[in-house]
Amino acid sequence: MTKLSETVEINGAGHLAIGGVDALKLAKKYGTPLIAYDVAKIKNQVKRFKQAFIDGNVPYRVTYASKAFSALAMYRLISKEGLGCDVVSGGELYAALKGGMPPEKIEFHGNNKLPEELELAVDSKIGCIVVDNFQEISFLDNILKAKKTKISVTLRVAPGVEAETHKYISTGQENSKFGFDVRSGQAEKALKLLLDNPRMNLKGVHCHIGSQIFAAAGFVMAINKMVQLLKAWKEKYDFTAEILNIGGGFGTRYIDSDEPLPADEFVKQIVKAVKEKIAEAKLKFPEIWIEPGRALVGESAVTLYTVGSRKDVEGVCHFVSVDGGMGDNIRPALYQAKYEAVLANKPQALKEQIVTVVGKYCESGDILVRDALLPVTHPNDTLAILSTGAYGYTMASNYNRNPRPAVVFCENGKDKLVIKRETYADMLRCELSL
Numbered sequence: 001m002t003k004l005s006e007t008v009e010i011n012g013a014g015h016l017a018i019g020g021v022d023a024l025k026l027a028k029k030y031g032t033p034l035i036a037y038d039v040a041k042i043k044n045q046v047k048r049f050k051q052a053f054i055d056g057n058v059p060y061r062v063t064y065a066s067k068a069f070s071a072l073a074m075y076r077l078i079s080k081e082g083l084g085c086d087v088v089s090g091g092e093l094y095a096a097l098k099g100g101m102p103p104e105k106i107e108f109h110g111n112n113k114l115p116e117e118l119e120l121a122v123d124s125k126i127g128c129i130v131v132d133n134f135q136e137i138s139f140l141d142n143i144l145k146a147k148k149t150k151i152s153v154t155l156r157v158a159p160g161v162e163a164e165t166h167k168y169i170s171t172g173q174e175n176s177k178f179g180f181d182v183r184s185g186q187a188e189k190a191l192k193l194l195l196d197n198p199r200m201n202l203k204g205v206h207c208h209i210g211s212q213i214f215a216a217a218g219f220v221m222a223i224n225k226m227v228q229l230l231k232a233w234k235e236k237y238d239f240t241a242e243i244l245n246i247g248g249g250f251g252t253r254y255i256d257s258d259e260p261l262p263a264d265e266f267v268k269q270i271v272k273a274v275k276e277k278i279a280e281a282k283l284k285f286p287e288i289w290i291e292p293g294r295a296l297v298g299e300s301a302v303t304l305y306t307v308g309s310r311k312d313v314e315g316v317c318h319f320v321s322v323d324g325g326m327g328d329n330i331r332p333a334l335y336q337a338k339y340e341a342v343l344a345n346k347p348q349a350l351k352e353q354i355v356t357v358v359g360k361y362c363e364s365g366d367i368l369v370r371d372a373l374l375p376v377t378h379p380n381d382t383l384a385i386l387s388t389g390a391y392g393y394t395m396a397s398n399y400n401r402n403p404r405p406a407v408v409f410c411e412n413g414k415d416k417l418v419i420k421r422e423t424y425a426d427m428l429r430c431e432l433s434l
């Protein structure tokens with residue numbers, strides 16, 4: 001298999017390039033840490049997901065799970081590409097609307113949607129609320145009653161499928177905090193409430209088994225369970241789902257040994273499973289919805305850092321410090337996530353040393369890459385960490401009062417700043433001086 005570091009773009013100057021733009025030029029122009037997206041890669045992934053449904057000749061909708069990277073520029077890009085998005089908070093909803101996402105293409109998720117968030121969703125006339133629990137049904141009903149209006153909903157089911165992934169990002173199992181459980185009868189009770197509610201138009205069902213999943217087996221199992229459920233609900237309640245939403249969670253490649261199915265292959269197997277199961281159950285064919293987040297943006301970005309201090313403990317380890325860390329990428333600390341590092345100023349130089357790439361935060365766990373094989377590094381080298389497009393910026397913090405990084409979109413050799421670097425003053429903007 002090709003090494004991930006060998007798939008990066010290298011320009012005539014022998015530097016790493018992103019969307020045709022020299023990484024060193026980007027680092028110089030915008031400073032570091034800098035998250036640089038290759039826009040063509042995002043567009044390509046959108047196409048791969050969509051095309052596989054078109055080839056399967058089935059009705060579908062691809063919705064971008066915007067928690068992976070929520071930015072005005074991203075909502076703009078994704079809506080131009082014809083996708084809707086899902087949001088999981090009032091803040092994401094507000095950003096999606098400001099980013100020009102048509103409200104009817106927005107889906108709202110969450111296990112504890114606040115009344116004011118639901119109200120914003122209703123007022124904005126969004127396309128669909130994915131109803132997650134009984135309290136939400138009651139909150140939403142009160143809002144709809146008061147406003148004398150209606151909304152479309154889907155019902156989120158926890159299908160009892162354990163995804164093979166980190167336990168923090170597994171969501172389909174029975175003891176998940178998300179969705180209505182089937183075995184205990186919760187899901188059926190919720191169905192009855194929604195069917196009886198004249199203000200909620202129940203369009204279908206939803207499930208999501210987890211994130212960073214590499215194989216289709218879990219999705220196929222979930223489809224099987226969901227269709228069994230739909231069959232039972234057809235027989236008992238004459239309910240027909242217009243939408244079967246099987247969530248997101250399609251994995252991406254962070255390190256050489258990662259081998260997730262490509263986007264189109266995931267879709268192919270999903271379409272095949274839905275076709276088979278729906279035919280067996282003799283149900284009306286639903287529109288298949290999926291919600292990829294990471295798989296649309298993860299591999300399209302790199303984070304550029306400037307190498308700073310170094311600590312060599314002979315015979316023990318070598319630390320190479322960069323000017324960012326857990327504040328711009330919490331994933332290694334939170335999920336023990338692994339990444340590949342490349343020296344952007346000499347990506348093809350002989351890799352002769354195993355080092356620990358650490359950040360500048362006051363935590364020993366602030367490790368970005370544990371065993372990075374790199375050429376000997378020097379201060380002011382530009383170090384790139386690959387595949388940082390998902391859950392990097394959106395999970396960023398101001399820990400230790402470090403400003404969040406800038407974000408740039410690169411395409412056809414042109415770069416465009418889409419998120420400015422925070423300043424020290426920005427970090428104090430909500431504070432009151434007493």
Ligand SMILES: Cc1ncc(COP(=O)(O)O)c(C=O)c1O
Pocket residue numbers: 065068086109171208210211212247248249250291292293294295390
């Ligand atoms: C309901 C739902 N949909 C979609 C996603 C997107 O997941 P991913 O970024 O893994 O595709 C998530 C996050 O896991 C989710 O909770």
Ligand SMILES: N[C@@H](CCCC[NH3+])C(=O)O
Pocket residue numbers: 067169211212331335390391395
């Ligand atoms: N933030 C997680 C994924 C969470 C998925 C959202 N339900 C990650 O970085 O992998």
